[in-house]
Amino acid sequence: SQQGEEDPQALSIQEGENATMNCSYKTSINNLQWYRQNSGRGLVHLILIRSNEREKHSGRLRVTLDTSKKSSSLLITASRAADTASYFCATEFTGGGNKLTFGTGTQLKVEL
Amino acid sequence: DTAVSQTPKYLVTQMGNDKSIKCEQNLGHDTMYWYKQDSKKFLKIMFSYNNKELIINETVPNRFSPKSPDKAHLNLHINSLELGDSAVYFCASTAGPGSYNEQFFGPGTRLTVL
Numbered sequence: 615s616q617q618g619e620e621d622p623q624a625l626s627i628q629e630g631e632n633a634t635m636n637c638s639y640k641t642s643i644n645n646l647q648w649y650r651q652n653s654g655r656g657l658v659h660l661i662l663i664r665s666n667e668r669e670k671h672s673g674r675l676r677v678t679l680d681t682s683k684k685s686s687s688l689l690i691t692a693s694r695a696a697d698t699a700s701y702f703c704a705t706e707f708t709g710g711g712n713k714l715t716f717g718t719g720t721q722l723k724v725e726l
Numbered sequence: 727d728t729a730v731s732q733t734p735k736y737l738v739t740q741m742g743n744d745k746s747i748k749c750e751q752n753l754g755h756d757t758m759y760w761y762k763q764d765s766k767k768f769l770k771i772m773f774s775y776n777n778k779e780l781i782i783n784e785t786v787p788n789r790f791s792p793k794s795p796d797k798a799h800l801n802l803h804i805n806s807l808e809l810g811d812s813a814v815y816f817c818a819s820t821a822g823p824g825s826y827n828e829q830f831f832g833p834g835t836r837l838t839v840l
Binding site (some may be wrong): 649651713716719 | 730757766767768769770771774776781782816818820822827828829830831832833834
């Protein structure tokens with residue numbers, strides 16, 4: 615299976631702390647994307663990093679990509695209660711067209 | 727303005743029935759998808775259409791038949807519903823084939839088969 619694995623499966627932190635989620639995948643990619651899913655809602659795109667990029671920032675989000683290790687991490691700094699959600703990485707594999715393969719997700723809970 | 731909309735939001739039905747879920751996007755995108763999310767939140771692609779043409783068809787039972795009347799719509803018809811079909815079904819769209827396109831997701835349709 616090409617499905618990505620995310621780690622940890624669940625993460626509980628206090629508001630203001632940083633949250634780090636990791637994603638590993640198996641084959642070469644064109645890009646890797648991170649999505650957020652609030653409970654009972656659809657997925658929302660957060661950030662896309664191309665295979666030739668190593669780091670990308672968007673507001674309080676920082677994504678890194680290490681293609682040699684086939685892994686990525688998502689860092690959310692200064693977390694807020696509103697960041698409570700499930701976070702998924704999704705990879706577009708080389709030669710896979712526009713098909714995204716989603717990871718297993720990390721459930722983040724940010725407590726006040 | 728809703729970018730990707732799905733109807734219905736909830737669908738409860740008996741085993742053996744046939745049902746349809748509709749999806750519409752007003753983003754002007756060429757490519758649309760159906761995903762299935764199971765109870766463990768595992769999200770798996772089912773189908774993809776580009777400009778009304780089927781381009782991705784994962785190993786989905788042939789009881790599932792997508793239909794794209796135009797590039798803004800992608801409907802999913804399910805025949806002879808089974809218990810295992812219970813899941814949340816998401817429609818998504820993206821600008822078109824090729825890399826570097828984010829996908830926009832609908833709110834999901836929660837299907838419960840009794």
